[in-house]
Amino acid sequence: MKKNLLSFLAIFLIIEEWLWDLLTAFGSAPNHWLNLEQFEQWLSQTVLLINKVDINMKV
Structure with a gap:
């Protein structure tokens, strides 16, 4: 059970990294x-x- 969960998390991490790289490229x-x-x-x-003009108006 623990080995299956770790395998699933590893695959999920690989897919997440691939998706992140793809979205960054797009x-x-x-x-x-x-x-x-x-x-x-x-x-x-x-x-x-605009900030400079705003500061001058306040003075």
């Missing part, structure tokens, strides 16, 4: 296709600018 492809890195840089600059 998640990085749209990121590359849509050029989201440039969008993220633009968004971070915009947020910094």
Whole structure:
């Protein structure tokens, strides 16, 4: 019984690792296709600018 449970858990772990790798690959492809890195840089600059303006308005 214990050996069967350990075998099942080992197989489950292998499948889980495979699924995680597959989802990571599918998640990085749209990121590359849509050029989201440039969008993220633009968004971070915009947020910094908004925060700077907000700080100046409070003073």
